[in-house]
Amino acid sequence: MCIAFPGEILSIEDGRFAVVDIGGVQREVCLDLLADPVSPGDYVISHAGYAIQVVDEAAAQESLALLQEILEHEAP
Amino acid sequence: MKHLEEYRDPELAGRLLKRIAATAALIDRPVTIMEVCGSHTQAIGRSGIRKLLPPAIRLISGPGCPVCVTAAADVDRALWLAGRQGAVFATFGDMLRVPGTGGENLQRLRAAGADVRVVASALDCVALAEAEQGREVVFMGIGFETTAPTVAAALRRARERKIANLSLFSVHKVVPPALRLLIDDPGVSIDGFLCPGHVSIMLGSAAYGFLPAAGKAAVITGFEPVDVLEGVLLLLEQLAEGRPAVEIQYRRAVRPEGNPRAMAVMGEVFAAGDAQWRGLGPIPASGLFLRREYEAFDAAKRFAIPEFAGQENPGCSCGVVLRGLIDPAECPLFRRVCTPANPIGPCMVSSEGSCAARYRYG
Numbered sequence A: 001m002c003i004a005f006p007g008e009i010l011s012i013e014d015g016r017f018a019v020v021d022i023g024g025v026q027r028e029v030c031l032d033l034l035a036d037p038v039s040p041g042d043y044v045i046s047h048a049g050y051a052i053q054v055v056d057e058a059a060a061q062e063s064l065a066l067l068q069e070i071l072e073h074e075a076p
Numbered sequence B: 001m002k003h004l005e006e007y008r009d010p011e012l013a014g015r016l017l018k019r020i021a022a023t024a025a026l027i028d029r030p031v032t033i034m035e036v037c038g039s040h041t042q043a044i045g046r047s048g049i050r051k052l053l054p055p056a057i058r059l060i061s062g063p064g065c066p067v068c069v070t071a072a073a074d075v076d077r078a079l080w081l082a083g084r085q086g087a088v089f090a091t092f093g094d095m096l097r098v099p100g101t102g103g104e105n106l107q108r109l110r111a112a113g114a115d116v117r118v119v120a121s122a123l124d125c126v127a128l129a130e131a132e133q134g135r136e137v138v139f140m141g142i143g144f145e146t147t148a149p150t151v152a153a154a155l156r157r158a159r160e161r162k163i164a165n166l167s168l169f170s171v172h173k174v175v176p177p178a179l180r181l182l183i184d185d186p187g188v189s190i191d192g193f194l195c196p197g198h199v200s201i202m203l204g205s206a207a208y209g210f211l212p213a214a215g216k217a218a219v220i221t222g223f224e225p226v227d228v229l230e231g232v233l234l235l236l237e238q239l240a241e242g243r244p245a246v247e248i249q250y251r252r253a254v255r256p257e258g259n260p261r262a263m264a265v266m267g268e269v270f271a272a273g274d275a276q277w278r279g280l281g282p283i284p285a286s287g288l289f290l291r292r293e294y295e296a297f298d299a300a301k302r303f304a305i306p307e308f309a310g311q312e313n314p315g316c317s318c319g320v321v322l323r324g325l326i327d328p329a330e331c332p333l334f335r336r337v338c339t340p341a342n343p344i345g346p347c348m349v350s351s352e353g354s355c356a357a358r359y360r361y362g
């Protein structure tokens, strides 16, 4: 039930709603719950008609790189 | 799909599994990990992770499926609300087949002529109320911290638009009090928790501080196979090193401070109160109820809902399944009597329930 998906913001209407591409499907989501301003091209995680968080691109890359590094370093 | 595909890489998963085996060997005792969230249960079932982990690691499913923990009495109240003459009743699809006392459910009530609608968002209910002026629209709100802020925001919108024919029947619940209950239960022994990723987008990590304080490992984890495996690995490392903490594996989505704006909206509309959980009983301050300022939208105040004692099917073991005390397959009704087509308990109804996941994925 807490299922939520990342998707790219395609456009924003009146600052409160955005059209998001979630795996090729376009959906309209409300932006009222986001603390940070967003613009087209940003990725947001959406749940039950609302964007609930902006994907942190830097953290995403950093954590994948870190994981690769850890696995590489101490591989048996 | 960006931010998803990367976490489905089988090669990366294979290497993580090797590291998990090596780390489990360091711990040298059986380890029990609870995946709190129903979406984790489903993801773990689908990817077969449970069977790929070393035998010393037991993954058990927790109470994190909102449908599964809805008390029979609340389903009875919903059925009463939906059955009133002229009523429009809306809720999320998962709720339709959850049995109340005596096995009745919303789907059957709908087949018998009640106007029961399935919505994907509370915002749909605002639109529905506007379209059905002159009729009372009741929305049954169900879900944890992930969902409750969306419902709160929709109610704010309804108030803004002065919608008078919409009300909310809230069975929303919050997660931390249920985890507290589990770690205080001497019958339950859990070493670490895969904490729910999407609940934590809202909550942040500080809300779980009581877990390491009680010696439990905790990792806020995402939902793709690589996420889950990394979550398990981080838990094992905490246990191997004897340094329980709250770590965030799902860093692309979860910030330590959570989403303060969403939590503020939730707090403006809802206040915590005692709530009944199926299988766990009453838990103090674990339910979300409308504040006085939103009383006009409160179905519990608007309608004289009769008292329902609520009786769960005595043969159903959901109560012990939800506490991780037995595996779903140990329930005498599992697969023989209780199936997704004929669910006896809510753990078999929702695709996220532990019984349904075990039925589908073994």
Ligand code: SF4
Residues within 6 Å of the ligand: B315, B316, B317, B318, B319, B321, B328, B331, B332, B333, B334, B335, B338, B339, B343, B344, B345, B346, B347, B348, B349, B355
């Ligand atoms: S298998 Fe069915 S009856 Fe048994 S615990 Fe699960 S839902 Fe309840």
